[in-house]
Amino acid sequence: DQQVKQNSPSLSVxxxxxxxxxxxxxxxxxxxxxxxxxxxxxxxxFLISISSIKDKNEDGRFTxxxxxxxxHLSLHIVPSQPGDSAVYxxxxxxxxxxxxxxxxxxxxxxxxx
Amino acid sequence: GAGVSQSPSNKVTExxxxxxxxxxxxxxxxxxYWYRQRLGQGLEFLIYFQGNSAPxxxxxxxxxxxxxRTGESVSTLTIQRxxxxxxxxxxxxxxxxxxxxxxxxxPGTRLTVT
Numbered sequence: 222d223q224q225v226k227q228n229s230p231s232l233s234v235x236x237x238x239x240x241x242x243x244x245x246x247x248x249x250x251x252x253x254x255x256x257x258x259x260x261x262x263x264x265x266x267f268l269i270s271i272s273s274i275k276d277k278n279e280d281g282r283f284t285x286x287x288x289x290x291x292x293h294l295s296l297h298i299v300p301s302q303p304g305d306s307a308v309y310x311x312x313x314x315x316x317x318x319x320x321x322x323x324x325x326x327x328x329x330x331x332x333x334x
Numbered sequence: 335g336a337g338v339s340q341s342p343s344n345k346v347t348e349x350x351x352x353x354x355x356x357x358x359x360x361x362x363x364x365x366x367y368w369y370r371q372r373l374g375q376g377l378e379f380l381i382y383f384q385g386n387s388a389p390x391x392x393x394x395x396x397x398x399x400x401x402x403r404t405g406e407s408v409s410t411l412t413i414q415r416x417x418x419x420x421x422x423x424x425x426x427x428x429x430x431x432x433x434x435x436x437x438x439x440x441p442g443t444r445l446t447v448t
Binding site: 223225227253255257262263264265266267270310312314320321322323324325326327 | 338365367369374375376377378379382384390392393425427429434435436437438439440441442
């Protein structure tokens with residue numbers, strides 16, 4: 222039962238353009254969402270997060286949008302840079318004592334110079 | 335400062351053998367997590383330690399899997415009688431007590447069961 226879904230396994234974007242990565246979830250109890258970035262042979266690194274009380278969170282070139290009614294979130298990267306090429310994982314959790322993260326299967330982003 | 339470290343980085347073992355994987359969390363991080371990532375899959379939660387509380391073992395896939403943690407430091411994940419389906423990258427993460435959502439991951443141990 223995949224509670225967090227990333228339906229696009231890969232995405233290619235021209236350098237300087239906007240990258241949009243999407244994520245859907247099925248568990249309405251999730252109330253905190255995160256994006257992690259992973260380079261080959263390294264562990265995932267935290268990128269940005271959003272609480273369910275917000276619909277947008279911005280950090281530099283990275284913005285996460287949350288649509289609770291649609292159970293959908295997205296990560297926007299603008300402008301995209303070659304160093305952004307990595308696998309991006311969406312993750313979700315809920316705030317009543319269990320801090321484990323439920324991850325999606327990831328989207329491989331390739332930035333074309 | 336030092337990040338989360340894991341050893342070994344790679345492990346090849348024969349089916350039926352036991353393996354032990356090690357994780358050294360970031361100093362001061364009281365929470366420690368084990369996940370695994372099988373080929374083409376997302377990260378799958380295995381077990382969670384928080385201070386001296388009883389660990390959350392709800393993600394362990396079978397009784398062949400066990401984990402221990404010494405105080406708020408090193409953790410070992412043990413897989414007994416390994417099976418080919420245990421082949422995966424095993425990732426350890428740690429977090430501050432006030433920021434459980436932001437987990438810091440180690441580089442992982444790639445386990446191959448032949």
